[in-house]
Amino acid sequence: MARAMHGLSLRDQIRNEDIRRRTRITDIAQRVAKLKWQWAGHIAWRTDGRLGPMVLKRLAALVDTRRGRRMSSSES
Numbered sequence: 001m002a003r004a005m006h007g008l009s010l011r012d013q014i015r016n017e018d019i020r021r022r023t024r025i026t027d028i029a030q031r032v033a034k035l036k037w038q039w040a041g042h043i044a045w046r047t048d049g050r051l052g053p054m055v056l057k058r059l060a061a062l063v064d065t066r067r068g069r070r071m072s073s074s075e076s
Helices: 016-023 028-044 049-064
Strands: none
Touching: 028 049
8 A cells, every 4th residue: 555655566676664664654563563562561450350460460371481492202
């Protein structure tokens, strides 16, 4: 859409980031990720016993944050 607004084609070899910068349009994936983190922070501050913060804490406990290759069953 932004490319068409500027009258550019793919042959012009202008990156999408440059076009977004010119039109001041944000990338939808970045916007969604930012809003997701804002929502999680908003929910985490609740202390009135609602289900949201409890679910958020439980999900955080289930996430495996170790890096690297998983250990095989023979190594453990």
